[in-house]
Amino acid sequence: MRLGMVIDLDRCIGCRSCAVACKSHNAQPPGTWWNRVFTPGASFHQAAVGKDGALQMEYLPVSCQMCDNPACQKVCPSGATYTDERGVVLIDYERCIGCRYCIAACPYGVRQYNWEDPKKAKARAGYEKGYEYGYPADFRDKDGRLVYTPNRPVGVVEKCTFCVQYTSGGEQPACVKGCPGKVRIFGDLDDPSSEVSKLVRKRQTVRLKEELGTSPKVFYLAATKLIR
Amino acid sequence: MKKSNILLGLAGSLILISLVAWGYQIYNGLIVTNMRNSFSWGLYIATFAFFVGVAAGGLIVSSTVYLFNIEKLKPFTRIASLSAFASILGAGAMILPDMGRVDRIWNIFVYPNFRSPLVWDVMVISAYLLITFLSVYVQILPDRKKEGSRFLNGWTKAHSQEEVEAFSKKWSKRIALVGLPVAILIHTVTALIFATQASRGWWNTAVLPPDFVSVAVASGTALVLVISLLAVGKEQFDQHKGAFQIMALIVAGSLVVHFFFVSVDLIIHGWWGSREAEEILSLIFGHYGYLYATELLLPAFTMVLFFTEKGKRSYRALMIGSVLLFIGVFAHRLMLMFPAFNAIPLSLSIPGAGIESWAYPVALGQLQEGMPVFVSSWAYMPTLVEYGVTLLPFGLVLFVVTAALKMYNFLPQKPFM
Ligand code: SF4
Ligand code: SF4
Numbered sequence: 001m002r003l004g005m006v007i008d009l010d011r012c013i014g015c016r017s018c019a020v021a022c023k024s025h026n027a028q029p030p031g032t033w034w035n036r037v038f039t040p041g042a043s044f045h046q047a048a049v050g051k052d053g054a055l056q057m058e059y060l061p062v063s064c065q066m067c068d069n070p071a072c073q074k075v076c077p078s079g080a081t082y083t084d085e086r087g088v089v090l091i092d093y094e095r096c097i098g099c100r101y102c103i104a105a106c107p108y109g110v111r112q113y114n115w116e117d118p119k120k121a122k123a124r125a126g127y128e129k130g131y132e133y134g135y136p137a138d139f140r141d142k143d144g145r146l147v148y149t150p151n152r153p154v155g156v157v158e159k160c161t162f163c164v165q166y167t168s169g170g171e172q173p174a175c176v177k178g179c180p181g182k183v184r185i186f187g188d189l190d191d192p193s194s195e196v197s198k199l200v201r202k203r204q205t206v207r208l209k210e211e212l213g214t215s216p217k218v219f220y221l222a223a224t225k226l227i228r
Numbered sequence: 229m230k231k232s233n234i235l236l237g238l239a240g241s242l243i244l245i246s247l248v249a250w251g252y253q254i255y256n257g258l259i260v261t262n263m264r265n266s267f268s269w270g271l272y273i274a275t276f277a278f279f280v281g282v283a284a285g286g287l288i289v290s291s292t293v294y295l296f297n298i299e300k301l302k303p304f305t306r307i308a309s310l311s312a313f314a315s316i317l318g319a320g321a322m323i324l325p326d327m328g329r330v331d332r333i334w335n336i337f338v339y340p341n342f343r344s345p346l347v348w349d350v351m352v353i354s355a356y357l358l359i360t361f362l363s364v365y366v367q368i369l370p371d372r373k374k375e376g377s378r379f380l381n382g383w384t385k386a387h388s389q390e391e392v393e394a395f396s397k398k399w400s401k402r403i404a405l406v407g408l409p410v411a412i413l414i415h416t417v418t419a420l421i422f423a424t425q426a427s428r429g430w431w432n433t434a435v436l437p438p439d440f441v442s443v444a445v446a447s448g449t450a451l452v453l454v455i456s457l458l459a460v461g462k463e464q465f466d467q468h469k470g471a472f473q474i475m476a477l478i479v480a481g482s483l484v485v486h487f488f489f490v491s492v493d494l495i496i497h498g499w500w501g502s503r504e505a506e507e508i509l510s511l512i513f514g515h516y517g518y519l520y521a522t523e524l525l526l527p528a529f530t531m532v533l534f535f536t537e538k539g540k541r542s543y544r545a546l547m548i549g550s551v552l553l554f555i556g557v558f559a560h561r562l563m564l565m566f567p568a569f570n571a572i573p574l575s576l577s578i579p580g581a582g583i584e585s586w587a588y589p590v591a592l593g594q595l596q597e598g599m600p601v602f603v604s605s606w607a608y609m610p611t612l613v614e615y616g617v618t619l620l621p622f623g624l625v626l627f628v629v630t631a632a633l634k635m636y637n638f639l640p641q642k643p644f645m
Pocket of ligand 1: 214
């Protein structure tokens with residue numbers, strides 16, 4: 001099994017619902033975003049870019065690209081970052097030593113560090129005391145490794161897990177469910193009959209920074225305009 | 229000696245300040261540093277790389293003695309090994325406060341990932357620490373036997389002074405020869421931590437490891453030079469002139485090699501004219517121009533100075549040249565970070581809008597009034613806490629070197645000359 005995602009950029013309206021769903025379902029502390037949506041070329045989101053009066057406005061959601069050749073995993077000295085049997089790159093929050101080598105290594109800027117205790121960060125940001133959001137329970141993989149916990153330990157790295165707490169039970173990730181435009185399609189790239197496989201086979205797809213050889217499992221459909 | 233007591237006191241307070249700052253950082257998290265998600269390594273890693281660099285000197289100097297039979301340098305092999313041991317200890321200590329979870333550091337040893345250059349570095353640095361320690365140990369063994377010192381020395385009781393001296397001689401040489409490749413490895417592997425990362429154009433070049441070696445030979449030898457100058461003092465300077473000249477030449481010669489590497493590196497980064505490379509070049513010559521000038525000009529000055537007759541022969545010139553070189557090399561280590569982290573790897577071109585390179589913003593990891601959460605560059609400046617923590621290796625090196633010089637005789641012929 002190799003879980004992957006196809007993102008249809010033609011359908012994306014840049015509403016950032018996926019980013020919000022991701023943030024709240026995964027209890028990301030203030031200032032931490034596993035999933036971002038921006039308007040390439042613009043200094044503000046949803047501002048048009050162009051020249052000579054010819055304007056354009058495209059949106060590009062970016063989260064962990066679930067690389068098949070993940071630099072983050074290769075550099076991780078303690079084996080905290082690993083790829084599970086479904087092809088999902090995960091971080092063991094109890095193993096990570098906080099060296100941040102993986103942040104330097106990842107070409108997509110998706111890795112986020114817990115610079116302080118998330119509880120302190122929430123209090124500092126002015127969140128109401130005792131207000132907790134996100135999936136409320138710990139989630140461990142089949143070997144007992146802690147890959148989701150609502151309040152991450154201080155000093156560890158986190159990032160998109162393809163919503164491991166949901167998808168390991170066969171559900172869809174929060175971003176897929178939360179997207180009003182049905183932009184995101186999630187499934188098994190090893191299964192030729194899955195929708196993701198079909199799309200990757202039939203449509204022209206783009207992967208970010210393809211030239212670096214990271215072999216992402218997130219594919220973008222950009223039928224009308226190509227983004228490098 | 230009063231002076232050494234003052235120095236020990238100074239070293240002690242540096243260590244104390246750094247430990248307090250580190251404690252404060254552990255309590256609050258790395259939020260007290262100015263590092264953030266888009267600029268995730270800063271002063272600590274730069275200082276670490278600096279100390280790895282100066283740790284080279286020891287074995288370079290001692291092995292020159294044995295490989296090329298340069299007798300003049302012989303009186304300084306002890307100081308050389310000592311400076312190497314102290315520096316690598318400092319480097320090792322510096323890496324600890326950078327870990328967000330230093331309490332779990334054992335995970336590197338229990339679950340090592342052998343594909344990680346960081347794990348390679350832990351191995352070679354530990355080996356170097358051991359080798360330099362043994363090197364110091366065997367060299368001062370005969371003196372310690374004379375004094376009747378017993379700590380870690382018990383086994384020499386059964387042997388005569390001559391036997392111990394012969395043992396010391398034989399093993400000093402062996403350790404120096406085994407140590408030389410390890411000395412080269414610590415720089416190569418430390419450079420590989422950076423050079424392997426294709427995500428960061430500034431690091432991702434095969435010239436980085438050999439350049440690290442050349443800078444290390446220069447700055448490491450300069451450290452031996454400075455400690456030796458201080459230890460022999462102005463009065464006995466003339467007596468050891470020959471040795472100092474050789475060290476100055478090693479420094480200047482390896483700086484020539486370094487500047488050669490810098491030039492080819494800049495040409496290769498610049499010639500093709502890709503957007504990424506242009507961004508890096510505009511960062512080093514534009515925004516970080518002053519720092520880059522420091523990195524280039526100070527060592528260049530030292531190089532020229534150490535080639536001139538006057539520079540090589542004057543106590544003051546050697547001292548000033550070495551200190552300027554240290555500042556330049558420190559700037560060099562800082563410049564590893566700035567261009568690398570302020571060129572966001574995920575940059576896109578939007579040809580339709582005439583935009584060649586647009587950096588995809590990164591979330592900082594902190595929400596604060598008046599500050600954006602998403603940035604495409606981060607004006608990293610170390611905080612006071614970071615400066616405080618960074619005193620740790622400086623304090624350690626000063627402490628180890630001063631204490632050792634005070635306790636043992638590191639200049640064998642001093643008493644009878
Ligand atoms: S996108 Fe970054 S964090 Fe995700 S697998 Fe690739 S290298 Fe790792
Ligand atoms: S910060 Fe954690 S996950 Fe990242 S490389 Fe270091 S130990 Fe691995």
